[in-house]
Amino acid sequence: xxxxxxxxxxxxxxxxxxxxxxxxxxxxxxxxxxxxxxxxxxxxxxxxxxxxxxxxxxxxxxxxxxxxxxxxxxxxxxxxxxxxxxxxxxxxxxxxxxxxxxxxxxxxxxxxxxxxxxxxxxxxxxxxxxxxxxxxxxxxxxxxxxxxxxxxxxxxxxxxxxxxxxxxxxxxxxxxxxxxxxxxxxxxxxxxxxxxxxxxxxxxxxxxxxxxxxxxxxxxxxxxxxxxxxxxxxxxxxxxxxxxxxxxxxxxxxxxxxxxxxxxxxxxxxxxxxxxxxxxxxxxxxxxxxxxxxxxxxxxxxxxxxxxxxxxxxxxxxxxxxxxxxxxxxxxxxxxxxxxxxxxxxxxxxxxxxxxxxxxxxxxxxxxxxxxxxxxxxxxxxxxxxxxxxxxxxxxxxxxxxxxxxxxxxxxxxxxxxxxxxxxxxxxxxxxxxxxxxxxxxxxxxxxxxxxxxxxxxxxxxxxxxxxxxxxxxxxxxxxxxxxxxxxxxxxxxxxxxxxxxxxxxxxxxxxxxxxxxxx
Numbered sequence: 001x002x003x004x005x006x007x008x009x010x011x012x013x014x015x016x017x018x019x020x021x022x023x024x025x026x027x028x029x030x031x032x033x034x035x036x037x038x039x040x041x042x043x044x045x046x047x048x049x050x051x052x053x054x055x056x057x058x059x060x061x062x063x064x065x066x067x068x069x070x071x072x073x074x075x076x077x078x079x080x081x082x083x084x085x086x087x088x089x090x091x092x093x094x095x096x097x098x099x100x101x102x103x104x105x106x107x108x109x110x111x112x113x114x115x116x117x118x119x120x121x122x123x124x125x126x127x128x129x130x131x132x133x134x135x136x137x138x139x140x141x142x143x144x145x146x147x148x149x150x151x152x153x154x155x156x157x158x159x160x161x162x163x164x165x166x167x168x169x170x171x172x173x174x175x176x177x178x179x180x181x182x183x184x185x186x187x188x189x190x191x192x193x194x195x196x197x198x199x200x201x202x203x204x205x206x207x208x209x210x211x212x213x214x215x216x217x218x219x220x221x222x223x224x225x226x227x228x229x230x231x232x233x234x235x236x237x238x239x240x241x242x243x244x245x246x247x248x249x250x251x252x253x254x255x256x257x258x259x260x261x262x263x264x265x266x267x268x269x270x271x272x273x274x275x276x277x278x279x280x281x282x283x284x285x286x287x288x289x290x291x292x293x294x295x296x297x298x299x300x301x302x303x304x305x306x307x308x309x310x311x312x313x314x315x316x317x318x319x320x321x322x323x324x325x326x327x328x329x330x331x332x333x334x335x336x337x338x339x340x341x342x343x344x345x346x347x348x349x350x351x352x353x354x355x356x357x358x359x360x361x362x363x364x365x366x367x368x369x370x371x372x373x374x375x376x377x378x379x380x381x382x383x384x385x386x387x388x389x390x391x392x393x394x395x396x397x398x399x400x401x402x403x404x405x406x407x408x409x410x411x412x413x414x415x416x417x418x419x420x421x422x423x424x425x426x427x428x429x430x431x432x433x434x435x436x437x438x439x440x441x442x443x444x445x446x447x448x449x450x451x452x453x454x455x456x457x458x459x460x461x462x463x464x465x466x467x468x469x470x471x472x473x474x475x476x477x478x479x480x481x482x483x484x485x486x487x488x489x490x491x492x493x494x495x496x497x498x499x500x501x502x503x504x505x506x507x508x509x510x511x512x513x514x515x516x517x518x519x520x
Contacts, residue, residue: 028053029095032061034088043081044474044519049073051096053089057081061088064302067166069455076444078474078519112516117389119380119504123172126160132378138369142358143173150222150358159357161498164221165308170393171498172373173357178350179367180359181250182326185346186224187217188362199226200363203243208332209235215267215341220307224360225345227267232339234332244326244347247288250365252324252351254316260326261311261355263345264303273338275331277303279312281349286322299331307345311355324349353402356496373499377489380504381409384483385464387505388490389517390420393498394455405493406459407502411486418468418484419493420459427472429461431481439479443472456500458518463487464508474519476511 027033028049047055054061054068057079061068070092071077081087089098121130126146129135135158143159145151148167153159161173189200196214198204204212207230215227230240244262252258260279271277276299283292294314303310316324326349332338346358359366390407403423410417419430429441441461461470467480490502509517 027095028089028091028098030091030093032088032090034060034086035100037084037086038081044078045081045087046076046078046101046474047071047087047089047098048076048101049089049091049096049098051094052092053096053098054092055087055089057087058085059088061090063090063092076475078444080519112510112512114509114513114517115505115507117503118506119502121502122500123160123502124169124500126169129158129172129373133373133375135371135373137371139367141173141175141368141371142360144222148221152360161357171500173498174371174373174492175356175368175496176494177367177370178352178356178359179365180348180350180361181324181365182244182347182349183249183361183364184245185348186360186362187226190214190217190226192216198228198242201245201249203246205241205243205327206238208238208240209233210240210332210338218343220265220343220345223263223307223345223358225263225307225343227341227343229268229341230330230338231269233337234334237332237334239329239331242328242344244328244349247284247325248286248323250324250326250349252283252316252321254319254321256351257313257315257353258324258349259311259313259352259355260347260349261309262328262347263307263309263343264328265307265343265345266303266305266340267343268341269339271303271340273333273336274340275299275333277328277330277342279310279347280327280329281314282325282327283316283318283321284323284325285320288323288325291318291321292316295329299329307343309345309355309358313353313355354496373492375490376412379488381488381490382506383485383487385462385506385508386487387460387462387507387509387514387517388418388420389458389460389501389503390499391456391458391501392495393500394422394457402494404495404497406495406497406499408491408493409461409487409504410489410491411484412489416484416486418461418463418487420461422457427457427459429459429468429470429477431463431468431479431484433482433484438481439468441468441470441477441479443470443477444475460509460514460517462508462514466508469509469511469514471511471514471518474515476515 056068143161144164146162148164159173161170187199191197192214194213210230210232213229217226278299280295296312392406407420415435417432421428427444431439459472463483470477
């Protein structure tokens with residue numbers, strides 16, 4: 001028998017216990033609604049909402065809060081509910097309905113037998129890659145350890161990253177090459193005092209009559225920071241701006257997408273009479289003349305005493321743009337006094353649609369080189385038939401407008417390969433034979449998650465004489481095309497995110513097995 005779902009509907013009353021096969025529909029509003037505890041372990045369900053919503057398993061769902069995941073309207077998402085856990089859902093901005101249904105009918109995938117993999121590479125526990133696998137990165141790279149402290153990995157050393165807020169493991173971090181164009185985010189040159197001295201290359205663009213003081217420079221959880229006090233009564237309304245480099249330094253051009261990020265916290269004082277604290281950047285001419293400003297709307301106001309990274313992305317729009325100028329900003333009103341000490345940590349301006357891991361700088365722009373992960377196979381792969389699995393954390397790269405490829409089984413070239421993908425709109429698997437893309441197996445539409453995590457996803461692909469079968473989060477797709485020749489090795493493709501597990505079986509799977517393999 002399937003579990004029963006006792007739903008708390010919008011009026012706060014417990015509905016009658018209902019079998020959730022077939023799908024049941026429940027109202028959701030701006031206050032969280034929750035199920036009764038699921039009596040059986042590993043209950044597999046799919047949820048679909050008519051409006052954007054937030055959900056969590058265990059605890060109470062809340063908007064834009066760590067532990068809650070965002071689900072766009074109309075997108076289906078499958079998950080496994082542990083015994084005794086509840087499912088809590090809250091609408092994002094508009095009341096609507098949510099449908100809850102079994103992920104499969106009758107037989108549960110939990111009862112499907114799956115043999116131990118012939119090749120298993122767990123990447124969530126911090127273990128180094130097994131023998132035969134190679135990892136390269138020509139520069140150092142940063143990551144958060146299990147205490148939430150920023151650490152630096154040496155050249156060619158893999159990074160096993162943790163969420164700095166929840167301290168949950170995210171997996172092996174893999175990133176493409178990127179540079180931090182802000183030349184000094186380590187606070188070199190700062191001097192404590194009133195007014196004191198800002199870090200080298202930094203400046204105030206407009207203090208609006210406020211008094212500024214450098215309170216300290218400190219390393220907080222491994223993050224280089226500076227605390228600056230602003231107090232007094234503004235003589236005009238608008239933004240107080242701290243420029244993070246000079247107005248003619250960072251080259252940029254029209255049509256490019258850039259991301260600015262910085263750690264922010266309230267070190268003392270409060271947000272009284274301050275309309276928001278946020279990162280931004282300007283488009284300038286080659287001579288430093290102002291063209292266009294890019295800032296988040298609405299401005300961030302959720303900074304707290306906890307040092308938290310905020311980021312903002314924008315696309316340049318002015319044909320005359322030659323230089324970008326990054327800032328930290330906060331808004332004030334003429335005549336309304338303020339007193340706040342802002343702690344600013346390791347700002348970063350990079351070319352790309354999302355913030356990558358922090359890159360320390362102390363006088364010049366610094367590039368973190370691309371990371372490569374490969375396994376030559378050594379005869380372990382059956383080229384005629386098999387099953388591959390990639391489990392990864394659904395990070396900012398997966399949610400960008402660039403296709404991500406977390407795992408490829410290939411002949412050592414792009415001529416013959418099977419590629420597991422997070423495309424712009426959906427998860428998919430691509431089959432390429434003799435340079436020709438024969439099939440795209442499109443599966444689960446991609447949800448839109450916030451930066452909170454982890455958000456694990458599983459994609460698997462079986463190949464053999466019967467053709468191809470793929471699954472993402474329990475959703476199946478098939479293709480009757482040839483198997484690429486010479487399949488023998490693994491590599492990670494164009495991917496920015498966290499790998500949690502890679503596995504391989506020398507035999508193809510049934511649809512039920514592939515569903516069970518890819519549902520949490």
